[in-house]
Amino acid sequence: MLGMNHKGNNLIVRLGEELNYFNSTATKEQIKQQVAEDTEQIILSLTEVKRMDSSGVGVIISLIKFMEGKKVVLVDPQPKIARIFEITRLDQIIEIYPTLDEALIE
Amino acid sequence: MNKKVLVVDDEPMNRELFRGYLEMEGYEVLEASNAEEGRELLILTEPDLILLDVMMPGEDGFSLCKFIKENWQEPFLPVVLVTALHDKENRIKGLSAGADDFLSKPLDRLELTIKARNMLRIRELHQNLYHELIFANQVQRSLFLDHSSVKQGDFLLYLPYRQVSGDLIELWEKDGERWGFLADATGHGPSAALISVAVKALLNKSCSSPGELLEELNEKLYRLLTNNDLGYYVTGICVKATADELLFAGGGHPAGYLKNKNKLTPLVSKQLPIGLVQKLSFEETQLPLSKEDLVILYSDGLLELLSEQELEKLLLSEKNKEELYQELKKLTQGASMRDDLSLLAFSF
Numbered sequence: 001m002l003g004m005n006h007k008g009n010n011l012i013v014r015l016g017e018e019l020n021y022f023n024s025t026a027t028k029e030q031i032k033q034q035v036a037e038d039t040e041q042i043i044l045s046l047t048e049v050k051r052m053d054s055s056g057v058g059v060i061i062s063l064i065k066f067m068e069g070k071k072v073v074l075v076d077p078q079p080k081i082a083r084i085f086e087i088t089r090l091d092q093i094i095e096i097y098p099t100l101d102e103a104l105i106e
Numbered sequence: 107m108n109k110k111v112l113v114v115d116d117e118p119m120n121r122e123l124f125r126g127y128l129e130m131e132g133y134e135v136l137e138a139s140n141a142e143e144g145r146e147l148l149i150l151t152e153p154d155l156i157l158l159d160v161m162m163p164g165e166d167g168f169s170l171c172k173f174i175k176e177n178w179q180e181p182f183l184p185v186v187l188v189t190a191l192h193d194k195e196n197r198i199k200g201l202s203a204g205a206d207d208f209l210s211k212p213l214d215r216l217e218l219t220i221k222a223r224n225m226l227r228i229r230e231l232h233q234n235l236y237h238e239l240i241f242a243n244q245v246q247r248s249l250f251l252d253h254s255s256v257k258q259g260d261f262l263l264y265l266p267y268r269q270v271s272g273d274l275i276e277l278w279e280k281d282g283e284r285w286g287f288l289a290d291a292t293g294h295g296p297s298a299a300l301i302s303v304a305v306k307a308l309l310n311k312s313c314s315s316p317g318e319l320l321e322e323l324n325e326k327l328y329r330l331l332t333n334n335d336l337g338y339y340v341t342g343i344c345v346k347a348t349a350d351e352l353l354f355a356g357g358g359h360p361a362g363y364l365k366n367k368n369k370l371t372p373l374v375s376k377q378l379p380i381g382l383v384q385k386l387s388f389e390e391t392q393l394p395l396s397k398e399d400l401v402i403l404y405s406d407g408l409l410e411l412l413s414e415q416e417l418e419k420l421l422l423s424e425k426n427k428e429e430l431y432q433e434l435k436k437l438t439q440g441a442s443m444r445d446d447l448s449l450l451a452f453s454f
Contacts, residue, residue: 061338061382062336062337088359092378
């Protein structure tokens with residue numbers, strides 16, 4: 001993971017090159033620890049992500065469950081990563097934004 | 107059986123000292139005087155521990171250490187580098203090469219025997235786990251690959267990424283119909299394998315259509331997976347073939363194919379993965395089918411080896427069924443796998 005920061009009610013997470021079987025559990029736990037009481041939305045910035053396997057997708061599903069109705073959104077996935085969400089049809093339930101600014105909630 | 111320790115050191119005196127101390131502890135000692143010999147003995151004798159001098163003429167210990175760590179597959183093989191006591195620079199270089207520990211020169215008998223014992227204990231723990239996984243692989247294969255419904259001309263590939271697989275292939279016959287089901291549980295390894303065992307147990311083969319089967323499976327799996335935030339889900343595709351029709355439905359799974367001579371029809375999943383939400387209705391698609399047509403289902407591990415476009419190109423090539431199967435098998439041989447891979451191809 002490259003870093004995390006809070007902006008208003010958003011928790012912005014910049015993910016690194018790979019989200020996979022080997023780093024998914026640690027990544028998930030690190031993100032959960034940063035969720036504050038007033039966090040209304042987790043924004044996962046995928047700009048740098050080059051590889052993601054199903055364990056990586058599982059991290060996102062797990063965060064959705066953890067947020068209990070609050071939002072988890074994705075920003076700027078590379079085409080190969082966007083295709084994963086298209087094939088799995090998860091793009092039907094996860095919002096994907098081209099830029100961080102568009103994803104932010106006030 | 108005695109544990110084998112390979113000592114790689116160009117100094118005969120040092121090797122002699124290692125041998126003396128280690129044999130007193132009951133270990134079998136193998137000696138190599140340079141990296142090249144060390145490499146040969148590594149492959150020939152499969153030692154349990156390697157003690158490696160860093161400074162040797164020709165290829166040095168760092169390079170051999172890096173080679174071992176990059177190329178030696180499971181189970182864990184400890185490499186201890188032998189360096190001067192306060193040589194911080196070499197220790198950092200050694201850690202970067204993947205070394206597991208260091209021994210200081212001049213050699214101290216107590217330090218050597220304690221470190222050897224500790225490293226061998228860690229290896230043993232890894233070995234136990236590794237053998238358990240190998241056994242689990244055999245169990246899973248015998249549970250999953252029921253060949254009673256496999257006919258001549260069918261093709262199955264079932265390749266776990268880490269001994270056990272999160273994939274499940276099922277092929278069965280009912281009332282003159284041929285059914286195929288391929289599922290892929292999130293992740294790899296033992297946790298995914300447990301989910302795939304649950305999928306197998308929950309699969310109701312008496313359902314009358316693929317959509318009904320997936321709908322029921324989704325509801326049952328949701329109940330199992332809902333009380334945690336582990337993020338597990340299953341993608342899957344189910345097909346039912348009769349003499350003149352193919353009916354299919356899928357959830358979050360890579361598109362399978364119906365191959366008819368020079369035409370390829372993708373079998374696209376239209377629904378979310380299985381087990382994520384409580385109620386899902388799986389839309390079915392109906393396609394005409396003839397005896398020569400080939401139904402191909404696979405898990406996304408295949409897309410780690412070739413892109414969807416390359417797969418379509420391969421399936422559309424002039425190859426006959428046998429040649430195609432050989433080509434697919436060849437693709438996986440020696441490939442560096444990053445995911446479980448399974449494939450099922452059959453005709454009516």
